Amino acid sequence: MLNRRQLLTTAGTSLAAMLLARSFPAIAQTRPLRIGALISRMDAEGQDELIQPYDQQMRLGMHLAMDEINAAGGILGRRVELVVADDGGSPAPGAAAALGMIQNEGVEALVSGFVTASRRFVERTFRKEGLDIPVIHALWTEGTYCGTTIHVAPTSIQTIRTMIEHFGPDSQRRTFQVSDWSPSQRTISSQFYFMVQAGAVGAALVTTPVTGNSPGAYTGMVRWAHDLKAENFWVSVPRPYAVNLVRQAYASGIGDEFNYFFLDFSEWQASRLPESAEVWTCVPFVASDPDPAVQDFVARARRRSGGDLVTHVAFSHYNAIQAFKIGMEKAGSTSGDAVGAALQGVELASAAGPIVLGPSRYGTMPLYIARGTRQGFEVVRKFDAVDPGSNCT
Numbered sequence: 001m002l003n004r005r006q007l008l009t010t011a012g013t014s015l016a017a018m019l020l021a022r023s024f025p026a027i028a029q030t031r032p033l034r035i036g037a038l039i040s041r042m043d044a045e046g047q048d049e050l051i052q053p054y055d056q057q058m059r060l061g062m063h064l065a066m067d068e069i070n071a072a073g074g075i076l077g078r079r080v081e082l083v084v085a086d087d088g089g090s091p092a093p094g095a096a097a098a099l100g101m102i103q104n105e106g107v108e109a110l111v112s113g114f115v116t117a118s119r120r121f122v123e124r125t126f127r128k129e130g131l132d133i134p135v136i137h138a139l140w141t142e143g144t145y146c147g148t149t150i151h152v153a154p155t156s157i158q159t160i161r162t163m164i165e166h167f168g169p170d171s172q173r174r175t176f177q178v179s180d181w182s183p184s185q186r187t188i189s190s191q192f193y194f195m196v197q198a199g200a201v202g203a204a205l206v207t208t209p210v211t212g213n214s215p216g217a218y219t220g221m222v223r224w225a226h227d228l229k230a231e232n233f234w235v236s237v238p239r240p241y242a243v244n245l246v247r248q249a250y251a252s253g254i255g256d257e258f259n260y261f262f263l264d265f266s267e268w269q270a271s272r273l274p275e276s277a278e279v280w281t282c283v284p285f286v287a288s289d290p291d292p293a294v295q296d297f298v299a300r301a302r303r304r305s306g307g308d309l310v311t312h313v314a315f316s317h318y319n320a321i322q323a324f325k326i327g328m329e330k331a332g333s334t335s336g337d338a339v340g341a342a343l344q345g346v347e348l349a350s351a352a353g354p355i356v357l358g359p360s361r362y363g364t365m366p367l368y369i370a371r372g373t374r375q376g377f378e379v380v381r382k383f384d385a386v387d388p389g390s391n392c393t
Contacts (some may be wrong), residue, residue, distance in 0.1 A: 024149040033078040035324060036101040037062060037317075038087040038113030051089075051114050052153065053268055054240055056192070056305075060083070060136070061317030062111065064304045075295065075325045076332070095121035098149050102131060108334045111320050112137040113150060114238070117182065119149045126336075134177045134339040138320040139313065140238065140264050142187040143362060143390045148340055151325055151362045152348065152355060155285065156188045156236060157389030158367060159263045159282040160195045166369045166381055171261060172198035176230035178221070179204075180237050188236045188263070201228040213321045216244030219252060220224040226254045236263045250274040262372075266311040270372035279372045284369045285315035285352050286377045297351035319350050323357070353384060362388035 039058055040051050054146060066080045074080055087094030094113055101107040105246060111120050112135055119137055126133055135149045143155025164171065177192040179185040189203065204221050216237075222245065224313075225233065242262065251256035255277060256259050264279035273279065287298050287310045299320075301310040324339070326346055329336035340361070348355040353366035364387050369380040 029076065030180075032081040032108075033075050033109075033328075034081045034083050034101075034105060034107045035062075035089065035109045035111065035321065036083045036085060036098060036105070036107035037111040038097060038115075038118060039084050040089040040114050041086045048385050052240065053309065054266075054311075056315035057266075057309070057311050058111075058317045060301060060305050060310075061138075061314035061348075062299055062321050064314070065321035067304065068300075069325055075328050076334070077377050080321070083107050087115060087118060089115060089387045091117040091121040092257045094118040095125040098122050099125050099129065099131075102133060107133075109133060109324050109328075109339075110135045111139075112139075112315065115182075116141050116145075116238075119145055119147055123149065127292055132336040134324065134334070134336040136320040136323055139315040141356060142185075142191070143388055144187055147359075148336065149361065150323065150327075150340060150343055150357065151388075152319045152357075154282075154365065154367060154386075155362060155388045155390060156191055156263050157195075158365075158386050159193060161389060162196065162282045162367050162383055162386055163261055163280065163369065167200070167261070169391045171232055171259065172196055174229060174231040175234050176225040176228065176232070176258075177201045177203040178218075178237060179235075180239075185236060185238070192234055192236070192248050196234050201225075203226065216241035217248075218245040219248045221245075222249045222252055222254065226252075226257060230258065232259045232261060234261045234263075238264055240266070240269055241376075243272045246273055246277050246279060249276055265370075265372055266313065267372075267377050268309055268311060270376055271293075271374060273372065273374045275374055277373070281370050281372060282367055283312045283370060284365055284367055285312040286370050286379050289309070289350075289352070289368070289379050289382070293351045315351065319348060319355065322350075322352075323348055355384075358388070358390075360388065360390040362390040364388060 039055050062082055068077050083101050083105050085097035087097050111336050137149050138149050138153050140153045143157045179189045209278055246260055260279040262279055262281040298310045310356045327339035327343040328334050331342035343357050344358050344359055355363040355365040357363050367386045371378045371380050
């Protein structure tokens with residue numbers, strides 16, 4: 001029979017052992033939550049100009065969100081860290097880089113990269129390896145991919161419909177349509193055909209520039225559009241160098257013959273326009289919007305970066321990290337299936353207004369019609385809730 005002293009000693013030992021046992025899961029859960037991001041250092045052909053400065057804007061948005069999340073206690077009580085890998089500007093190397101981050105650096109979630117085809121390659125690789133990793137894409141897409149990736153940026157269907165609604169039939173008269181050679185861009189070429197074409201006089205699929213061909217060489221195509229008496233350019237080239245189309249049209253002395261409708265354009269590109277040029281675009285965020293929530297976001301981003309440039313790319317990547325927080329905390333897990341299910345129907349608060357993530361994993365969101373000049377962006381009209389137009393259910 002144990003005396004009182006032996007009983008207290010035994011009880012104390014048992015209590016210490018129990019507390020120690022309980023401490024191990026707590027310690028395990030305090031390890032950082034590492035979120036990976038695919039950011040190209042250069043294109044597959046070796047060009048390093050093809051995504052700048054969007055690479056810095058991607059980092060800015062994610063770092064800003066992580067700073068704010070960590071200041072508020074992290075995600076599931078864990079500090080959030082960003083891990084970046086180079087996707088080589090190509091989907092297969094991107095999928096390999098994503099897998100490497102998971103296997104070697106403990107990454108538990110992924111922000112997909114600039115190359116839209118990476119979504120398919122990443123998901124295929126994850127399935128093959130039996131990995132249940134949530135993936136969010138934060139750049140605009142064609143809106144027809146029906147995988148498990150969650151999208152917090154607009155689809156081309158959204159932007160085309162919004163611009164046509166605002167600009168009307170005149171924007172569809174004698175159009176010349178430009179898109180890239182990648183599969184997703186060829187899908188957008190089809191969307192142009194059915195949604196914009198009306199009075200198309202020509203179209204061009206432009207290849208990714210290679211060494212010896214300065215990024216965005218459009219002079220010959222612009223002269224062709226001039227010969228065809230085109231009035232409206234509709235441009236779907238997702239790289240920042242797409243502004244060269246306007247620059248080269250003006251350098252050829254025919255720039256003011258056309259109206260320019262870009263599915264994606266930024267304040268950085270606007271600063272590269274010729275003095276008298278103007279373009280029209282549709283984006284989910286405009287830094288010059290005087291709305292207090294937008295200006296607060298811009299101020300926070302500028303403090304974080306130490307610079308003035310804040311684009312929709314930073315905005316959407318900020319939203320991607322915030323979406324991970326909402327989904328993971330609602331699910332109580334970092335599992336891809338659980339996070340994806342938790343985010344269905346969620347209203348993600350953003351500086352521009354609510355983004356509602358639907359069963360298609362695309363979002364209904366506010367969109368701006370903006371006029372771009374060398375002096376920056378001017379908000380022409382804001383649509384509060386534009387359906388993504390995706391047919392994935």
